[in-house]
Amino acid sequence: MLCKQLVIITGPCWRCRKFMKLAVTHVVGTGDYNGPDEFSKEELNMARDHGVFIKKQYSQTSKEIYELLPIAFNQKQVVEASAVVAVLGDLENIRMAEKIYGQAVDAGFMPADTAKSMVEHYTGMYSSMPPEAIRQIAYTDGGLVSMQLMLVTRAKGYDTVPIGGYDKQKFMEAFRISERYIPIMLVAIGKAAKPGHPTVRLAVDDVAFFNEMPKE
Template sequence: MSGTQTSQKVEEQPFFKIIQDRRSVRYYDAEVKISREDMKEILQQAALAPSGANLQPWRFLVIDSQELKQKLLPIANSQQQVIEASAVIAVLGDLEGYTLAGKIYGMAVDAGYMPEETATSFVERYQGLFASMPPESVLRKVFIDSGLVSMQLMLVARAKGYDTVPMGGFDQAKFIEAFDIPERYAPVILIAIGKAVKPGHPTVRLPIEDVAFFNEMPKDE
């Protein structure tokens, strides 16, 4: 119909239940261990998240050794889930991730997704762009992409039957020192993952009218 839009009732898909069921869980079953196979699958699915120029600047340091989790505990403000969760995933942003552009676009050529000349052009463009960018601009882009992959990771975990909690409250400088993180990597967030022994409590959200606006922002009164 010209000039009109129609709405149809769409059957709710399981994905929406995953979103609604995700909670920030802080109490975990310390006896539950996530296999390396399951962990790799979760990370692989999480890494399908979008990123600027598809440069995928996220890196995951999976800390599942009890000894290392104990080492992390004071750095993460003594949050008990660090010890009880199956693992803590440190999401790091690679400030030099653009140097892998050749590999990424070469894989796209091999997969038949783009011609070789297009890939070569993209590699030259993005490597030159990022190499000349101010460090704070690179950091901002890396943080945005790492935020996207972190949310996807938590939803994938819920889909696999695991629980998570994101933790921004940790001492980045001490984390870098304790885990010998090279300078090119910026710690973004810690994500505890495991099986809940106590569900995360429900939370409220602002009405959508308070946070979403169409075509123009409201004027300050």
């Protein structure tokens, strides 16, 4: 027998983006989530008893939020954040080389013949690279982009949460992402409701070495 749960979360209104209590029902063991429009009378009463204001225009929220919640293993940041950015790696990024170098020429940063030479060089190099090497480049670049996004966001006065733990295959399927791309990371963006918990990191001497690796 399927077990259904009533899940109450704090999330943004679909229209005004103000945070409020939202209720969904979840069939345990599946990715099925339903909003108040499909609640039974008992479920509506239970939601109201727990502080959820059930009114049609206040009960709607983006369908993608509920799709992403189980994919992200129910990490609450994906529904509490003002936005969630999915950073993807482009396995066919070499196709953009001509456009990128063309923009450099238009901006006066390099001569046209230099740009042409660079495009030919990288196109030839990528054509002979094994798929795993291209994939590794995409992961490296995607990590740098993610960190830069978080730093810029912080500089603008907002907070971020990097989310690397999620079902990447289900994410690709749910959001109909082409196999040209690989998922790198989710970055939740918004204003922190409370300060983050303190953390510790390894000392520099534990991770940085000069000229040679330490003996095990």
